[in-house]
């Protein structure tokens with residue numbers, strides 16, 4: 001129990017990891033290093049209430065300010081790790097300082113993809129959305145009447161579009177694929193959110209890519225679309241996905257093609273004393289290398305790593321869940337729909353509520369998207385956690401209360 005543990009990356013996973021180590025009784029030296037200036041914080045509100053101006057920065061922080069010191073956790077903010085010296089078992093800070101470790105965890109998260117400078121991506125007025133600093137930089141642009149182009153119809157682009165529309169901006173969202181949310185959801189869910197945004201005045205343009213952004217005096221002012229159309233605009237939010245922060249791992253020789261490769265306990269496949277969790281980690285899930293980008297995964301995988309570091313042999317085998325807020329709609333997702341054979345749309349009991357059930361070829365459920373339908377979400381979560389499934393007929397029969405039918409939670 002006197003090992004020295006260092007955790008690189010003070011975000012959702014890093015904060016959960018050190019808290020869990022403490023909870024499990026770890027008493028050795030514990031250091032959490034983060035390159036942002038503030039203590040670990042939650043990111044989901046960045047594209048929701050925080051961007052809307054309805055939430056103070058301090059409420060984003062995951063723990064009270066004295067939480068870390070009270071537990072002898074050496075939290076170092078504003079501190080960049082430059083490299084890992086695996087032979088010496090040392091973490092080398094950008095300042096040159098070296099920290100010895102017995103066990104090391106990488107919870108370095110991910111970075112938003114940016115547009116290439118060759119198509120105008122380096123002009124002023126173009127923003128990505130990952131950090132408090134990103135929101136601080138773009139907030140003053142959110143003024144009624146201004147023209148926003150959102151590039152990318154994933155959750156972050158859609159949430160930013162919703163916030164802007166709610167504040168009276170003129171919003172166009174372009175999506176290169178033939179439908180928004182194509183990477184993560186089935187067509188009925190895309191249809192639901194397209195209709196919701198359209199009803200709120202957002203122009204959703206699918207099958208539409210960006211050719212280039214044009215500027216004046218270094219600032220973006222127009223977009224040329226793949227359709228040949230030219231769009232005048234005031235600023236741009238880019239939501240085209242993220243790249244896991246694997247540079248440190250790769251530079252120190254850890255396998256990290258599309259994320260740091262770990263086993264089902266979060267241990268690097270290349271070094272038994274190095275672990276990874278959260279957005280930066282790829283782990284075996286249902287037989288496939290998988291990288292999840294969610295709070296559930298960051299917290300649960302980090303907690304599994306904490307347990308594994310202290311000798312547990314439990315495996316991380318989650319039922320993933322996720323949520324998104326757009327206008328008055330709360331979307332809750334449980335399970336992972338990839339490889340589904342078909343979907344069933346089940347209307348909810350309230351207006352605008354609906355759930356989309358993803359079924360495998362065997363007829364078992366794989367995932368559910370519940371829009372303003374927490375009962376459908378709860379029911380599906382119970383089935384998935386119990387590794388059981390309702391039948392397709394039961395799902396389709398709206399006279400059945402699925403939550404009553406589901407295994408007890």
Ligand code: FAD
Nearest residue numbers: 009011012013035043044081108109278279293294295298
């Ligand atoms: P992060 O929280 O990104 O933390 C990684 C930290 O490591 C960062 O602070 C980074 O700067 C730091 N770091 C990286 N390299 C170094 C280095 N060399 N030295 C020191 N520090 C370093 N998930 C949901 O489930 N529901 C949602 O509604 C939702 N909404 C989201 C909205 C937004 C705008 C964003 C950006 C994400 C959202 N997510 C949501 C995803 C969720 O927030 C992430 O999956 C989660 O934060 C991942 O946690 P993490 O600890 O792996 O990474």
